Amino acid sequence: MTEAGEKILLVEDDPSVRTTIVTFLELEGFDVEAFSNTRDAIERLSHGGYRLVISDIYIDDRTGIDILQAAKKQANECAVILMTARGTMETVMAATRNGSFDYLAKPFELDTLLEAVKRAIAARTPDDDEVEAEDLPESEMIGSSAGMVEIYKTVSRVAPTDATVVILGETGTGKELIARMIHRNSDRAQFPFVAVDCGAIPPTLLESELFGAMRGAFTGADRDRIGVFEAANRGTVFLDEIGDIDAAFQVKLLRFLQEREVRPVGSPRAKTVDVRVVVATNRDLQKMVEEGKFREDLWHRLNVVRLTLPPLRERRIDVPLLAHYFLNKYNTRYSRHVKMTDSGLRELNNFTWPGNVRQLQHLIERLTILSPNDRIDAESVQDAIAAMDTKEGGGETLAETEADQIRRVLAATGGNKSRAASVLGIERKTLYRKLERMKI
Ligand SMILES: Nc1ncnc2c1ncn2[C@@H]1O[C@H](COP(=O)(O)OP(=O)(O)OP(=O)(O)O)[C@@H](O)[C@H]1O
Numbered sequence: 023m024t025e026a027g028e029k030i031l032l033v034e035d036d037p038s039v040r041t042t043i044v045t046f047l048e049l050e051g052f053d054v055e056a057f058s059n060t061r062d063a064i065e066r067l068s069h070g071g072y073r074l075v076i077s078d079i080y081i082d083d084r085t086g087i088d089i090l091q092a093a094k095k096q097a098n099e100c101a102v103i104l105m106t107a108r109g110t111m112e113t114v115m116a117a118t119r120n121g122s123f124d125y126l127a128k129p130f131e132l133d134t135l136l137e138a139v140k141r142a143i144a145a146r147t148p149d150d151d152e153v154e155a156e157d158l159p160e161s162e163m164i165g166s167s168a169g170m171v172e173i174y175k176t177v178s179r180v181a182p183t184d185a186t187v188v189i190l191g192e193t194g195t196g197k198e199l200i201a202r203m204i205h206r207n208s209d210r211a212q213f214p215f216v217a218v219d220c221g222a223i224p225p226t227l228l229e230s231e232l233f234g235a236m237r238g239a240f241t242g243a244d245r246d247r248i249g250v251f252e253a254a255n256r257g258t259v260f261l262d263e264i265g266d267i268d269a270a271f272q273v274k275l276l277r278f279l280q281e282r283e284v285r286p287v288g289s290p291r292a293k294t295v296d297v298r299v300v301v302a303t304n305r306d307l308q309k310m311v312e313e314g315k316f317r318e319d320l321w322h323r324l325n326v327v328r329l330t331l332p333p334l335r336e337r338r339i340d341v342p343l344l345a346h347y348f349l350n351k352y353n354t355r356y357s358r359h360v361k362m363t364d365s366g367l368r369e370l371n372n373f374t375w376p377g378n379v380r381q382l383q384h385l386i387e388r389l390t391i392l393s394p395n396d397r398i399d400a401e402s403v404q405d406a407i408a409a410m411d412t413k414e415g416g417g418e419t420l421a422e423t424e425a426d427q428i429r430r431v432l433a434a435t436g437g438n439k440s441r442a443a444s445v446l447g448i449e450r451k452t453l454y455r456k457l458e459r460m461k462i
């Protein structure tokens with residue numbers, strides 16, 4: 023099949039982007055018809071004859087998803103590529119569910135577009151039934167960088183399957199959030215999602231925690247205890263910090279993944295369970311395998327689909343999005359009206375974020391409560407970052423003037439000391455000591 027001469031319909035409201043794409047694709051030999059609004063595009067689509075539709079997502083009162091549906095109505099084998107600078111998990115999910123062929127995060131290289139066009143035209147899109155229109159809900163997963171859109175694409179493909187997923191990434195990059203997204207966008211969504219922090223449970227207890235235990239199986243087991251795998255039947259079990267499990271448990275987990283059976287500790291009988299397993303770690307599992315610290319066969323069992331979340335410093339265009347999202351959230355929570363300034367944003371953008379999104383979140387929470395004059399500017403960002411640093415290092419170097427900060431944070435959190443400690447970025451114990459010293 024020859025590509026040249028294939029008819030493409032383009033919907034893009036930005037005139038310069040529109041012209042660039044049209045010129046480029048025409049030079050590549052395609053026949054492109056461009057529209058700047060959804061009404062004309064949908065009208066034209068009703069006449070049929072297009073092999074491929076390329077559309078922006080946010081255009082006017084209707085979206086790229088409407089264009090997608092009109093294209094599918096016109097001819098089911100019409101391929102669709104959606105593009106947007108505001109990609110969210112929800113838009114990618116909706117597009118995938120509605121049979122979009124590809125999804126490009128703006129800005130993209132023209133070569134990337136060409137590859138997507140060629141792939142779309144070469145592929146036969148499957149015959150699928152019509153789908154109903156959906157509104158795009160607000161996202162909880164923030165980030166429209168190309169790196170995150172790639173993650174959303176993989177999630178949207180893998181979520182509806184039963185495949186085991188390994189989520190890698192530095193601390194605070196959103197691994198647990200992604201695990202929840204996978205569950206929520208699967209057929210298991212109405213069944214339990216159970217997260218187990220494997221690093222926090224003593225190795226000896228992990229087996230009974232996950233597989234269950236019969237009464238009397240060990241000291242303290244005064245009744246039968248159902249394990250997580252059984253409790254989460256038909257749902258998803260999220261094994262967090264999987265890099266922390268010991269050699270003995272690695273064998274048990276491997277056997278479970280092969281046989282999908284649980285045998286509670288002390289029980290002669292095994293039961294079949296139906297759970298999807300998603301695991302995460304911020305450790306380098308591959309390296310642990312090479313060093314003999316993690317079983318290679320278990321690694322292969324787990325590594326069916328692997329997602330590696332990019333650190334925040336490698337997707338800086340997400341920093342302002344996240345900062346505004348968290349600012350909004352904490353302004354509401356603490357009834358504040360703190361505003362972000364340009365200089366504040368610039369300062370946030372320049373930071374390296376070793377603690378990734380979690381660190382940014384804590385910083386904004388702190389700034390929302392403590393910002394003088396209700397403004398987040400360069401200086402307050404610098405101060406907050408410096409304060410976090412000392413706390414991560416020493417733990418007890420809060421200056422005397424910070425007694426005032428502690429009071430304000432406690433007031434904002436309604437006296438909740440755990441929350442206050444987390445906002446201040448110190449341990450709860452440290453906060454208690456300080457409160458004692460301050461005679462609060
Ligand atoms: N893209 C995102 N959009 C909104 N919030 C996010 C995003 N990524 C992370 N967060 C928030 O940052 C915090 C840390 O995320 P999460 O617990 O998923 O990180 P993690 O990768 O599991 O970290 P760790 O390795 O330390 O366990 C959470 O409060 C989460 O809601």
Ligand SMILES: [Mg+2]
Binds near residue numbers: 197198262
């Ligand atoms: Mg985590």
